[in-house]
Amino acid sequence: MMERTNNFLVWLKGVWNFILMDLLEFLRSPAQIIGTLMAPIIMITSFGIGTSIPTSVGMNPGLNVNSYFEFVAPGIMLIGIMFGTTMGIGNSILLDKRKRITEDVITSSMPYSAFIISRYLSMLLKSLLQFLVILITAMLFFKLRVENIAMLLVAASAAVIFFTGVGVWLAAFTDEITFAGLSNLLLIPLFYFSGIFFPIENFGALGNVVQYLPSSMQLSILRYSIIGIRPDNLLLVFTLTILLSILMIVLPGHALKSSIKK
Amino acid sequence: MDILQTCELYKKVSDKFSLKNINLNIESGDFLALIGKNGAGKTTLLRIISGLLRYDTGKVLIDGIPVEKSSKVNKLIGIVQQSKGLPDSLTVQEYVRFQGRLRNADIKVLNGLIEISGLTEYYNQYLSTLSGGNLRKLHIMLSIMHKPKLVIMDEPTVGLDPIVRRDIWKYIYSLKELGISAIISTHYIDEAEILSDKIAIIDNGSIVTSGTKDEIKKLYNEENGLEVTLIDNNEALSFLNEIAKLNIDFIKSANVFNDKVKIITNGYDCSYLLLISKFLAEGAYKVKMIKLLDLSIEDVLVKIISPKALLSDI
Numbered sequence: 155m156m157e158r159t160n161n162f163l164v165w166l167k168g169v170w171n172f173i174l175m176d177l178l179e180f181l182r183s184p185a186q187i188i189g190t191l192m193a194p195i196i197m198i199t200s201f202g203i204g205t206s207i208p209t210s211v212g213m214n215p216g217l218n219v220n221s222y223f224e225f226v227a228p229g230i231m232l233i234g235i236m237f238g239t240t241m242g243i244g245n246s247i248l249l250d251k252r253k254r255i256t257e258d259v260i261t262s263s264m265p266y267s268a269f270i271i272s273r274y275l276s277m278l279l280k281s282l283l284q285f286l287v288i289l290i291t292a293m294l295f296f297k298l299r300v301e302n303i304a305m306l307l308v309a310a311s312a313a314v315i316f317f318t319g320v321g322v323w324l325a326a327f328t329d330e331i332t333f334a335g336l337s338n339l340l341l342i343p344l345f346y347f348s349g350i351f352f353p354i355e356n357f358g359a360l361g362n363v364v365q366y367l368p369s370s371m372q373l374s375i376l377r378y379s380i381i382g383i384r385p386d387n388l389l390l391v392f393t394l395t396i397l398l399s400i401l402m403i404v405l406p407g408h409a410l411k412s413s414i415k416k
Numbered sequence: 417m418d419i420l421q422t423c424e425l426y427k428k429v430s431d432k433f434s435l436k437n438i439n440l441n442i443e444s445g446d447f448l449a450l451i452g453k454n455g456a457g458k459t460t461l462l463r464i465i466s467g468l469l470r471y472d473t474g475k476v477l478i479d480g481i482p483v484e485k486s487s488k489v490n491k492l493i494g495i496v497q498q499s500k501g502l503p504d505s506l507t508v509q510e511y512v513r514f515q516g517r518l519r520n521a522d523i524k525v526l527n528g529l530i531e532i533s534g535l536t537e538y539y540n541q542y543l544s545t546l547s548g549g550n551l552r553k554l555h556i557m558l559s560i561m562h563k564p565k566l567v568i569m570d571e572p573t574v575g576l577d578p579i580v581r582r583d584i585w586k587y588i589y590s591l592k593e594l595g596i597s598a599i600i601s602t603h604y605i606d607e608a609e610i611l612s613d614k615i616a617i618i619d620n621g622s623i624v625t626s627g628t629k630d631e632i633k634k635l636y637n638e639e640n641g642l643e644v645t646l647i648d649n650n651e652a653l654s655f656l657n658e659i660a661k662l663n664i665d666f667i668k669s670a671n672v673f674n675d676k677v678k679i680i681t682n683g684y685d686c687s688y689l690l691l692i693s694k695f696l697a698e699g700a701y702k703v704k705m706i707k708l709l710d711l712s713i714e715d716v717l718v719k720i721i722s723p724k725a726l727l728s729d730i
Contacts, residue, residue: 164520167517168517171514175503175506175514178506179503179506249501253503254497254499255501257468261467261486261493263487263491263520264520414468415470
């Protein structure tokens with residue numbers, strides 16, 4: 155029992171060690187800070203100015219939204235998470251691989267799980283910071299209301315974890331150039347088919363399939379948390395989203411380890 | 417007790433053996449140098465010993481423990497990689513502490529090592545500002561901070577100038593006083609001769625010979641010869657071409673390196689030296705020195721891995 159507690163404390167110290175190093179590097183890189191904070195502010199501001207007028211273009215009349223901005227804002231937040239997280243963690247892992255920091259981990263006495271969990275946690279911290287900046291900007295300047303803040307944070311975290319997994323998985327088997335190409339190939343369809351700019355029902359029969367895309371499910375929970383549009387199958391969507399996020403820690407983590415230790 | 421033992425180790429990469437039947441052992445406290453040409457399998461072997469690469473068949477034991485048991489083995493080994501990047505935005509202190517926590521190293525040991533390696537004055541500097549020599553020292557220091565029994569070094573002085581190389585040699589050699597064993601892969605024969613107790617020559621994925629320097633030289637020193645140092649490389653090349661044309665029967669092979677012409681002869685006779693001297697005098701070559709040859713480890717290496725290279729310059 156004592157040994158287990160000690161091992162757990164060592165593991166926790168390991169996680170903290172990696173997070174600390176990652177955050178130190180982040181805070182010392184003005185380009186990364188500006189990129190993380192400014193890009194989403196610009197995006198939400200442009201959409202806020204351009205779409206916070208009452209409109210019904212392309213919208214289902216049954217939707218209870220005051221403006222197109224209310225409808226599209228959760229999607230804008232998801233885009234931030236989708237691209238920021240996948241690219242952020244992917245590039246970070248590729249850099250770790252190039253600098254052989256991942257090999258340091260494999261050959262150290264620290265458990266590998268401490269490394270991989272720390273990577274997810276520091277990504278979660280950075281992405282949630284970015285997410286909150288967008289949310290606060292939208293709430294302060296464009297009168298966005300939030301129906302359920304707890305659910306919103308859970309949904310955002312699940313999305314961050316999922317796309318961190320995507321980034322780790324892709325980075326495990328690619329180099330810088332292939333990574334950029336493959337991540338675009340994967341993210342662009344997820345982006346366009348998840349109903350960010352218009353209701354997913356507009357896809358007709360295709361909507362029945364694409365509603366179960368991870369990004370579509372994450373978006374429905376985000377939209378539910380922010381503007382209260384409840385999906386018919388909320389419980390199923392919520393359960394699947396959480397399960398997928400957990401799976402996207404385990405599988406990419408294992409894939410990365412295998413790619414280092416050939 | 418052997419600190420490292422590999423038995424009948426095989427590794428295939430895309431249907432081609434990159435390592436074949438590797439049998440090596442390092443006794444506790446010994447330094448072994450692994451030499452061979454590019455692509456011979458040195459790095460592959462070191463990565464397997466480090467636990468970074470899987471092998472197909474055979475056995476790798478570190479202090480009697482199979483290398484697969486990484487949680488135990490990782491405490492016993494330290495690794496100095498060939499090309500290692502660093503998080504440039506961290507200071508030496510931050511990075512050393514990060515690595516120390518990663519390897520569960522004692523902070524007192526860390527401070528002591530930093531002092532020994534002469535990095536104290538750079539402690540608060542960013543890693544990006546360190547010179548190549550200091551970076552290499554830092555890597556070596558980090559590899560021993562957790563008191564490993566075996567340090568695995570992949571070309572630890574590659575790309576460094578001769579002065580810094582010697583400084584690093586001293587530092588590496590000082591590890592012996594700490595009772596640490598080492599396996600060092602290198603292209604520099606002088607480095608191998610100075611640092612190691614034993615040398616293993618690897619070619620095409622196989623260990624072709626291993627032993628102490630004297631054992632290896634004795635094994636391959638069946639030939640005699642002499643080395644003529646001329647005024648410059650042009651003079652040396654012209655001399656080499658002339659003796660090639662003469663087709664002298666006692667000359668087995670000859671090659672040129674900078675201003676030196678190395679002539680390997682069939683056996684040894686005083687008349688050979690007289691004949692060569694006479695030929696040099698007749699050709700009015702500007703000679704700096706003539707000396708009888710003792711086969712060096714470099715000659716053994718060239719002889720083993722590329723016998724034709726000895727004649728290719730003619």
